[in-house]
Amino acid sequence: MMIKSFLKLFLNQNPKKKQEHNPLLLLSVSSKPFKHRDIRDLSKVFFSSFSFLFSFETNHLAKMVQVENKAVLIVIDGWGVPGENSPKDGDAITNAETPVMDAFANNADGYTKLEASSLAVGLPEGLMGNSEVGHLNIGAGRVVWQDVVRIDQTIKKGELNKNEIVTKAFQAAKDGNGRLHLCGLISDGGVHAKQDHLYALLKVAKELEIPHVYIHFFADGRDTDPKSGAGYMEALLEKIKEIGIGEVATVVGRYYAMDRDKRWDRIEVGLNGLCIGDGEESSDPVKTIKERYEKGENDEFLKPIIVGGKEARIQDNDQVFFFNYRSDRVREITQLLGDVDRSPKPDFAYPKNITLTTMTQYKLDYPFSIAFKPQHMGNVLAETLGAQGINQVHVAETEKYAHVTFFFNGGVEKVFPLEVRDESQDLVPSNKSVATYDKAPEMSAAGVAKQTSKRISEGKFEFVMNNFAPPDMVGHTGVYEAAVIGVATTDKAIGEIYETCKKEGYVLFITSDHGNAEEMKFADGKPKTSHTTNKVPFIMANAPQGWSLKQTDEGVLGDVAPTILEVMGLKQPEEMTGTSLLVKSKGTKRTHDETK
Template sequence: MVEALKKDPSWKGRRGPVVLVIMDGVGYGKYKEGDAVADSKMYHLDAIRAKSPNTKLKAHGKAVGLPSDDDMGNSEVGHNAMGCGRVFNQGAALVSKSIETGAMFTGQAWKDVSSNAAKGGTLHFIGLFSDGNVHSHLDHLKAMIKQAKKDGVKKLRVHVLFDGRDVGETSALDYVDPFEAFLKEQSGSDFDARIASGGGRMWITMDRYGADWSMVDRGWKVHVHGEGRQFATTREAVETYRKEIPGIIDQDLKEFVIAEGGKPIGTIEDGDSVVYFNFRGDRSLEITAAFEEDKFDKFDRGRRPKVCYAGMMEYDGDLHAPKRYLVSPPSIDKTMGEYLAASGVRTLAISETQKYGHVTYFFNGNRTGKFDDKLETFVEIKSDVLPFEQRPWMKCAEITDQILEAIPSGKYDFIRLNFPNGDMVGHTGIYQAVVCSMEAMDLQLGRIAKAVDEAGAVLVITADHGNSDDMFEHDKKSGAVSRKEDGSPKAKTSHSLNPVPCIVYDPECKGEYPNKPYDSILNEGLGISSIAATCIRLLGYVPPKDYDPAVIR
């Protein structure tokens, strides 16, 4: 429990609430070509920025708790940072450290899965097959495979989920071939390690927030039961689908099963062990539920094998899911939400399904529930279940409809919302759709700004990381756009390393901002963790001493 925040005696207050708009995946691009944000007609955002104090914030690498500044930020760590006002070491760093020190392999969870498999069962690994370091990293998988061999495991199977979002959109074989060579080096007469099944991350297994359980159903069938189109090798599966479905990218590759003589080589059976090696929680909870929950009604699991299951981390601290995990997640305490609840601040958090968990669960420090049911309202608007490029505007208008009711209602002191467009559509790699998504979102920013004017509210606009600002692959040395054989730009579907906006629109301040205890020039060089202290100050309170500084002076 935290104590109530102290009132700031110098703050004269505003008539309306503080509104935090998180434009998911919208940064300031480094390159002119491929910057869909700059290329869009963002008339309302530009107008708001022109008359407001604004700055750029870091949203990747060490600024959000990742191991190095070469690591892309993501929505999970971004909302954690904004919500808790400080920087905690995040999943990738925690897992790497646990492997480096050997702590993972001396923990009870690892001992359980490895000793169980060493008794004669198979050790299965399921997870995102890349080094994107957003959900997983292949180095972690390799380290566990080596340890399993040392621990006496005889048979090991890997079920791969191709990426194409956090890494190049058609880079699957760049990972498959070296990994197959690695498995061959490890294998011998007493250790049989092979890829058994797989498919694209947006086609099987990695759904989140219950948006499309059919993905998990397909993953369950292919990983557990070996039901799916059969191939002799993983390379053959990738090459075949690319030939049959022109333009398909890795995240959408259909499911496949590796088989010999018509028989799958890696079904999951009673007595086996299973490790889901993603460290990020949002796309890990549903497959975890399929393995662990006795009362399960999302799809027909058919034969449910009795296995020793472990996740890389605890994906939900409130639900304690999974029951067994290899690395403890960061213990995030004293979040902004907890302080606001203790101070009697009435809060509304809203987004559509794709980012609902980010403005609630992740923003509140990986906490599923509310701090105070009477003070907090959470609203989820159901996302469409179809490719995002087909509806690039997503649900931004519906979100705004509810915001326009909330701002003048007098029911809320603090409102936070997430527009997913820049991230979810950005991941498709379809440039025209991204521009459409940006301009659709901009229309909603104009509607919100008008409501802020009328209510005497304060509007803070920021983002959790970049994405739509960097839609083309570029040569790292020359900066030139990488191109396909036909001369068209090669699409980039991953997040960027670019800074993100921070705009403070406070229309009831006149002239040279005489009515507020902050300067019209904002602090520079900060990260998005500064958003918490900024909002707390704008609400008229003194931020906790251990919070990162606010952007307002």
């Protein structure tokens, strides 16, 4: 009976295999005695069958891992710990009714603080965190270095000339027609590109002695002062003189070169400048930019200024390097120029046989060489749980659903093994009836709490995580009173989940991706709508008695996943370089009075 069941199982595992060539099928259905030559086949059959059975049992057992503790993770968006300089009358968290989170904060064993900004999450020094970066770090269990920091560090070490893609593109220009074009946003705004990166590229071009280097200056005025472009141009001209290579070819506002809303007519204006030379000719770009200011034209909206004449246009067989590191606003122009899809502007006179290289990956299906390829983060928390046989589910409202899926899973559109992703249940609709969330500051926190509690109570998932959006989304409106309501609503929702965790025997973890609602005002009383660089809480509740979180000034968001894995009794993968903050002492009894 066992053999027949096994044969049936084996055959079902191989539905595409031709059955007439399957010796197991012959074994199961034949009533004729075996001939001598069948013995050899039969031995192969049993050897293969034993190997398959062993493999099947091993894989099957791998899905039956028992966890020491089941876990729930709540990521509150925009819930920071106020700093010494945070205006007290703008602290929507401290001033809101938050009995649940207050009780957690008073339980020293289960409460600590984490860095959620700057280098601690892979961002440049002093830069505030954001939702995407926060969820990446939390889910990855390590510091996820952002592209800009990787580039900065490479330049700081003097190793940009060792980047194979950069040197290959530059050498191709030298060995070809001697022409290299450097295109990108030039400012110190730091959102899409950095002028220092251009300067470093010019130094590499100088080392390689490229004959002609043309710079196409995309003016900012959105992440910088609207009339700061003339100053950035002056700085660039000084650097060109200092390094001894390069010439300005084109000046154009980002409105025309960096559209992302499929306004293809805008991109065509930019390309007319870069490729055709359609624009105002100038031998003094600083003077011309200032004249445009006087006419009411700011950096973002500068129409093409042609500085280098016809010779400096992007021409047939040229090498073109785009140095923006943020991808979204250079996808359209590279799509057209790089011949990915020219259907939006099929009649434009594109230069032929040009080669594009980009600083980072602009889009997955773009064929261009990439100087700084995406980091492939193996074994993020969701992947690690799936590999160890752990069932999981992630819940959020519409505004933050991408953060608990795409970003939490390492920035990939992937559902890992044993991860349930049912958008009909776990994607809770955000309120679409209001233009801004100060009009409905509760958002969908109650719905998220209800669905999270439902998933916990089902008993199917060893790991459940969710996101609460109000402190961040309402915080961005700058309406302090509304943020207070959003914070209080979130606290109540957390309390509901905590009660479910106690009932169902889950350890509850709570953290935040970055600060926001704790600083709703500047020192002068004006509304503040941006994120902060403050630390965020990290809480463990309903844990075995005697367990606590390490009190440290060095904790970061990347330490959350390792802590969860240790509490669950699961192995931390090598790729996960964060540190568990769990401190164990004897005792396994759960405590249920953290909020009493």
